[in-house]
Amino acid sequence: MIQYQKGRFAKQAHVAIPEGLFEEEHGRNGFAGRASQLYRRHPPNQWKRIEGPLRPRLIKTERLEPDDLRDPRGIPMPVLYNDDVVISVSRRAQPMPFCFRNADGDELHFVHQGPGLLRTDYGAMRYEAGDYLLIPRGTSYQVLPDTSDNLSLIVQTRGEIGFPERGNIGHYAPFDYGVLEIPELEPAEPDGQEWELRVKRMGQLTSVFYDFCPFDVEGWKGNLTVMKLNVRDIRSLMSEGVHLPPSAHCNFQAPGVAVCTFVPRPLEGDPKAERIPWFHRNIDVEEVFFVHAGNFSFGAGGRGPTPGTMFVNPLGLSHGSNREELAAARSNWRKDARSEFTAVNIDCTKPLEVSQEAATQSARRPA
Ligand SMILES: [Fe+2]
Numbered sequence: 001m002i003q004y005q006k007g008r009f010a011k012q013a014h015v016a017i018p019e020g021l022f023e024e025e026h027g028r029n030g031f032a033g034r035a036s037q038l039y040r041r042h043p044p045n046q047w048k049r050i051e052g053p054l055r056p057r058l059i060k061t062e063r064l065e066p067d068d069l070r071d072p073r074g075i076p077m078p079v080l081y082n083d084d085v086v087i088s089v090s091r092r093a094q095p096m097p098f099c100f101r102n103a104d105g106d107e108l109h110f111v112h113q114g115p116g117l118l119r120t121d122y123g124a125m126r127y128e129a130g131d132y133l134l135i136p137r138g139t140s141y142q143v144l145p146d147t148s149d150n151l152s153l154i155v156q157t158r159g160e161i162g163f164p165e166r167g168n169i170g171h172y173a174p175f176d177y178g179v180l181e182i183p184e185l186e187p188a189e190p191d192g193q194e195w196e197l198r199v200k201r202m203g204q205l206t207s208v209f210y211d212f213c214p215f216d217v218e219g220w221k222g223n224l225t226v227m228k229l230n231v232r233d234i235r236s237l238m239s240e241g242v243h244l245p246p247s248a249h250c251n252f253q254a255p256g257v258a259v260c261t262f263v264p265r266p267l268e269g270d271p272k273a274e275r276i277p278w279f280h281r282n283i284d285v286e287e288v289f290f291v292h293a294g295n296f297s298f299g300a301g302g303r304g305p306t307p308g309t310m311f312v313n314p315l316g317l318s319h320g321s322n323r324e325e326l327a328a329a330r331s332n333w334r335k336d337a338r339s340e341f342t343a344v345n346i347d348c349t350k351p352l353e354v355s356q357e358a359a360t361q362s363a364r365r366p367a
């Protein structure tokens with residue numbers, strides 16, 4: 001790999017940044033491709049103004065009002081989408097009075113708030129905040145929340161969702177596949193009652209009616225099923241000496257989409273190592289960053305986004321923290337300091353559109 005260099009720079013990226021300069025990474029293919037670090041006199045996200053359509057977005061998901069918040073027959077609200085992925089918000093307040101089957105793509109639900117029961121062809125499983133629920137395309141399912149105050153993200157992918165290659169890391173980090181849970185078969189429902197199965201294909205819903213429960217499976221075998229992973233079972237990869245990029249925390253991927261999870265962990269112990277992400281301009285990836293829990297301020301006065309906040313960092317614009325957070329992360333250095341937030345980061349290789357519904361509701365109630 002050929003390396004070039006000019007001027008003042010850090011020999012080890014992300015460590016011992018030259019005094020008074022700010023490090024920005026200009027890289028390809030997320031954090032996996034060719035890259036250079038640029039050492040600047042100013043944070044590159046401190047623009048004076050932006051003219052034109054490109055800008056970072058902040059969406060308070062708990063202020064969105066999907067149809068399923070008030071109408072049991074309602075469906076989640078698409079928020080962001082491209083050809084590969086649709087990211088929706090569900091605030092389902094009552095159990096589905098129907099079964100649902102998505103013929104358009106795999107679904108990965110991230111339960112931000114509210115426990116409940118997921119019933120499927122493969123059986124049923126309880127879910128709670130912090131769970132990922134992986135539902136393969138074509139699975140019939142029913143969501144029955146316990147409470148009325150719920151919020152989940154639903155990532156629908158055109159391609160099949162799988163796990164990233166772990167290579168030299170081995171098979172047991174950032175989680176052992178043995179911690180994945182699958183549903184348990186339920187006792188049979190009595191026949192004679194009408195059941196509705198709503199099938200989504202090309203975004204349109206078709207209802208299929210039965211006089212028996214569609215979850216009438218007495219047994220199954222195979223390697224395709226519904227799975228559950230909770231964030232507390234993710235054991236973050238980390239390094240004493242250098243901050244790792246978000247891609248090190250990827251747990252699920254599909255063509256054009258990677259889902260990463262940041263979980264509580266010790267901060268880098270080397271006093272010269274940067275402890276928060278360097279600036280970067282995401283030239284091949286559009287980023288959706290969703291705060292699930294915890295404090296995100298890095299000691300910068302207790303501020304920081306509240307749980308439920310979603311950031312959209314469009315490819316092309318630089319992003320990162322700010323001067324105050326950088327200064328706080330350096331000045332508050334303690335050997336035993338920890339990062340205590342949990343967040344979900346969805347990287348998309350194609351630019352995302354914001355749905356009309358989300359744009360309207362965001363505009364009506366600005367953050
Ligand atoms: Fe980023």
